[in-house]
Each structure stands twice: as structure tokens, then as C-alpha cells.
């Protein structure tokens with residue numbers, strides 16, 4: 022390498038590590054060779070885990086893997102692919118990805134993926150089928166499970182008493198829907214304003230106050246106050262205190278347990294006290310699977326009304342997949358999946374497993390497969406005995422090597438630097454161990 026270029030290396034490295042886009046690069050064998058800070062943020066890794074970065078990178082195979090490998094094989098770029106998914110912290114993420122082959126003097130040396138995080142923008146643009154023209158009321162909400170029925174009862178009480186409400190629940194559990202229903206039940210004439218607290222814009226609260234000025238009766242729903250920087254939380258509290266005596270009804274939401282949020286200094290205690298006159302906890306969908314199928318049938322009936330389709334049911338196999346899956350993105354993820362699956366329907370009366378998107382089939386098939394993060398060791402996580410850990414790691418790595426080489430033992434063995442017989446022996450051992458557990 023020329024000296025000038027070599028001198029620039031630390032700068033290139035710094036720029037890539039601190040870039041505002043997520044960067045993930047793999048070499049010709051499909052092994053991760055670069056995975057920057059923004060990508061870790063997008064995928065929801067904590068800083069304490071970064072100490073194990075080399076380990077993480079060794080095992081880094083995720084939803085970007087398939088596009089990277091596809092590009093590695095074709096040598097052609099795949100541009101502008103939009104993906105919405107729920108990262109390991111359960112945060113909803115939407116990215117737009119460009120994946121390029123990388124050449125060194127015309128020789129392919131790997132592939133690189135650049136991910137732009139457009140989650141905030143998506144929040145503003147997203148208009149699911151649920152939000153069709155009519156106003157949302159408690160009857161729009163699927164609530165078959167015991168816990169959701171309790172939520173509705175408490176929310177109805179809050180609407181009657183017009184007490185400030187704090188909605189607590191993971192992303193996509195229906196907090197906004199409940200807030201809209203409380204608003205509909207509490208006032209027939211007022212207007213609902215939503216303050217999306219996803220930004221750091223210091224003018225956010227002042228602008229809301231200006232918007233409110235011309236509306237005499239109003240409800241303000243402050244979505245995810247835990248995402249607001251602390252100084253803006255004090256500003257919001259000040260405004261809420263002033264306006265709550267002037268025909269303004271306040272509702273707020275947080276994404277996690279408020280007590281933990283206060284302890285980790287993400288939520289101001291005073292703001293919490295203001296909203297917590299009534300706290301309503303929404304369970305994640307994985308803890309109330311009774312709501313899955315009623316939601317699906319409600320969705321299908323809306324689909325028939327809106328698009329004139331004839332879809333009425335799910336096949337047994339598709340239903341089993343829906344009930345088996347944990348839905349980290351809750352009802353929003355389910356709704357997005359149904360948007361995707363039903364967009365392919367023409368004259369089908371039944372949604373079959375074949376019509377479900379490939380990424381979903383893959384996730385339900387690999388429900389018990391290990392993830393890269395399962396290999397990270399950190400405080401608060403129970404440690405495995407060394408032998409068990411190494412066994413898990415070996416099994417994970419060998420299976421990945423086989424996947425990467427399309428199940429070809431000879432090629433996988435060559436990539437792993439071992440003999441074909443040795444790999445076969447180890448794979449047989451893994452199978453036997455799995456059969457015994």
C-alpha cells in the first residue's frame with residue numbers, strides 16, 4: 022500500500038466506526054470483518070457488551086446476512102431495500118439498505134452493507150390498515166385475553182374520570198390505540214394531539230404549545246416520554262402542569278417499567294408522578310396469545326371490506342406458525358406481516374403457509390436456533406460451564422459453515438480448515454447430543 026494511503030488508514034477507520042450509517046462488511050468466506058457502532062446501535066447492543074466485540078463479530082450472522090451473501094455470489098449491488106424488524110431489545114427498526122460487492126483491482130474481496138436508519142421517518146409515514154377512516158374507540162381493539170380486558174376496563178374508568186394516564190408496554194402492544202380510545206370516550210368535541218417524543222429537537226414542546234393555542238378542548242398524547250432527553254421532560258412537565266387546568270387532558274406512554282426507567286435516569290420522577298395517576302400496563306403479545314387469532318380474523322374482515330378480497334381464514338399450518346412465534350414487535354409486527362402476506366392475495370379464500378413471507382417462515386423454523394448474542398458473556402447473565410459453552414459455540418459455528426456452503430461438507434470442511442471426516446464426525450456428534458436433550 023502506498024504510504025499516503027497507509028497514513029490515512031486511522032482516519033478511514035475512525036470515519037467508518039463513527040459514521041451515521043450502519044456498516045457491515047464480510048470477506049469472501051462470509052465472515053464478518055467490520056461491524057460499526059451504528060450497526061450495533063441499530064441491532065440493539067448495549068455498550069457493556071462491546072467488550073466482547075471480537076466474539077460477537079466472529080459469530081455475527083443476522084438478517085443482513087442473506088443480502089450480503091447474495092451480493093457476494095452475484096457480484097452485483099442490491100440497492101434501496103427497506104426492512105422493518107424488531108431488534109434484540111424489542112425496538113422497532115426500519116432501515117434502507119444498500120449492499121455492494123467490494124473489489125480490489127477488479128478481484129472480488131467481499132461485500133459491504135450500508136444501512137440507513139429511517140425509523141423516525143417511518144413513524145410519521147406509517148399508516149396501517151387498522152387506521153382506516155373511522156375514529157378509534159374501545160370497540161376497535163382486539164381484547165380477548167384476560168389482561169387486555171382488564172386494560173380496557175381501567176382505560177374506560179380513566180376516560181370517565183379524566184385522570185392523566187401512563188400507558189406502559191413494549192413497542193406495538195397498542196398503547197396509541199388505547200390512548201385514542203380514551204380520548205374518544207372522554208370527549209366528543211375535543212381534538213387529539215400526539216407528541217412524538219422520538220427526537221431531540223428542543224423546539225418540540227414549544228411548537229406543540231403553539232398548535233394547542235387555537236383549540237379549546239384537547240387531549241395530548243405524549244408518545245414514549247422515556248425517549249425524550251431529561252431537560253425536555255422538565256419542559257413538558259411545566260407545560261402539562263400549566264395546561265391541565267385549562268381543558269387539556271394528558272395521556273403518556275413509556276416502553277419499559279417506569280421504576281427501572283427512573284433508576285436508569287431515562288425518566289424524570291416528577292414527570293412520572295404527574296402521569297401516573299392511573300398506570301395501565303399492556304402485556305406483550307407473547308404473554309397473551311389468545312389475542313393473536315381474533316386479531317387476524319378481524320384484520321381479514323377489514324381486508325375484505327377495504328379491498329373486496331375473499332380471504333376468510335388461515336390454514337392449520339399457518340395458524341400454528343402464528344401461535345408458535347413470539348412476536349417481539351407485538352401486534353404491529355403481526356399487522357405488518359398480514360399487510361405483506363395479503364398483498365399477494367388474488368382469489369384465495371385461505372392464507373396458506375406458502376403465502377407467508379420467507380423471512381417469517383425462516384424465523385418460525387429456527388425458533389430454537391441460537392443467536393450470536395447467546396455467546397456473549399456479561400454480568401447479570403448466568404454462566405455456562407466451559408465445556409457446555411464450547412459445545413454450543415462449536416455446534417453454532419459448524420451449522421453456520423454448512424449453511425454458508427449450501428450443505429456441502431467438503432466445501433465447509435475446507436473453509437473451516439479441517440478434514441471432511443473430522444467435520445462429518447463432529448456433525449454426527451452434535452446430532453446425537455441434540456437427540457438426547
Ligand SMILES: Nc1ncnc2c1ncn2[C@@H]1O[C@H](COP(=O)(O)OP(=O)(O)OP(=O)(O)O)[C@@H](O)[C@H]1O
Nearest residue numbers: 149151162163191192193194195196197198352353
Ligand atoms: N389490541 C389491538 N387490537 C387491534 N389492533 C391493535 C391492537 N394492538 C395494536 N394494534 C395495532 O397494532 C399497531 C401498533 O399499535 P400502536 O401504535 O397502538 O402500538 P404502540 O404500543 O403505541 O407502539 P409504539 O410504542 O411503537 O408507538 C397499530 O397499527 C394498531 O392498529
